[in-house]
Amino acid sequence: MKIYLLRQHKTPFGGAENYLSRLMTELKKNDVECEVIHSYAPKFLASWIKALFFSLQACFFKGDKFYFSLDRITCPDIYRAGDGVHKVFLKSKKHSFNLLNPVYCYLEKRCFNNARHIIANSHFIKKQIMETYAISSEKISVIHNGVPLPKAFDKVTCKAKLMDSFGLNPSLPVILYVGSGFERKGVNEMLHLLSKLTTPFHAFIVGKEKRMEDYLQLSASLEIADSVTFTGARRDVERFYQGSDIFLFPTRYEPFSNVVLEAMSYANAVITTAQNGASEVLEKRFVMGTPSDETILPFLETLLNDKSLRSSIQHENAQKATQLSIEHNVAQTLEVIHAHLH
Structure with missing residues (x-):
């Protein structure tokens, strides 16, 4: 079965984007058919609109596709929570009004609840998901990040x-x-x-x-x-x-x-x-x-x-x-x- 990997943005410097590229390479090595879906949203739109647009885009075209999402959408099959828990992150920030914050909280609540399974990249994040959104431990697997190992150097x-x-x-x-x-x-x-x-x-x-x-x-x-x-x-x-x-x-x-x-x-x-x-x-x-x-x-x-x-x-x-x-x-x-x- 083909796996669709979802990530809203396409940037050469983001950690999640680098992980996505590495994941796709390794999946292909394992003969797993996969395709990346990015957002179709115009760049001039506000960031909170683009976040909602991507979720709507993904869910509208889902059909029987199997979604492995690296972004907060409301219809993932598996959600990899590489961006953590936004509701918890906000507590570490200086207070500022930005519509993106309530949109992220809206999307992540539904994302965590609707996903068939969640991958947390640390026990630190698994605990936050469970405590913030009352998600059961059995629904969350912890898989630490991985990186390509460098060639020998002096x-x-x-x-x-x-x-x-x-x-x-x-x-x-x-x-x-x-x-x-x-x-x-x-x-x-x-x-x-x-x-x-x-x-x-x-x-x-x-x-x-x-x-x-x-x-x-x-x-x-x-x-x-x-x-x-x-x-x-x-x-x-x-x-x-x-x-x-x-x-x-x-x-x-x-x-x-x-x-x-x-x-x-x-x-x-x-x-x-x-x-x-x-x-x-x-x-x-x-x-x-x-x-x-x-x-x-x-x-x-x-x-x-x-x-x-x-x-x-x-x-x-x-x-x-x-x-x-x-x-x-x-x-x-x-x-x-x-x-x-x-």
Whole structure:
């Protein structure tokens, strides 16, 4: 039976879109016929209208199609809740009136209730779905995200090349952040944490941000502008993973960020927050209580200074990432799909 994969937007930089592309590739390797459905909505429409339009579009043309949806629609067969629970996410945001918020809450309630089965990408999100919408545990499977494993590379050589391309000292330990949408993903908090470090370092902040100038000014006001490079969105992000030592991701809300797995697979020590479902695959010492948790600073200083410890953790993470590959994710996902195809 053919599977239809649904995602409203088509963008080269989104984590969900990258996952969709990887999922489709792996499904085809497994001889599963599939097709992606994106929105037909005109770009000039307001975002809340486009969200409603996509759900209406999908359900109007559904017929007997089997829908594996990565977006909130009211008629999925299987819904992968990669975007988390919007009603919970709103509690972490500053209050602002945006019609998209009640529309998302309307759609996700019906999505969770109408789906034959739900895939959560973390136990963190499964718990939120159950508590927020009274969905039974049996209706939800937890399948952690998966990423393609990189080909072999020499980290020392890659780091030297990366630092040389930016005219930087290759002996400095490198801290990396990757992600677009800086406010939710904690770049403000990250800069404040970096400003309190006493050990020399260089940080690369990779990602798209509309208010980039505000963050440049903040780094200047915190007197760390010379130690931080904002690169904008990059298509060669693997260069930064390969050449970095520590990945710091103090996000405010993340169902399960792919960047954590990507950083691990490229042999980085990884630190993130308890508000990130990906923290489930890390030891507690690498998990911050909140995005501004300064109790992480002594451990971060130790990582910057202790090259042997850093190297050991990097190796452990690279090994751990082999158990969190996209192939492993797809194998588990196929089990759920086959269980609900008929």
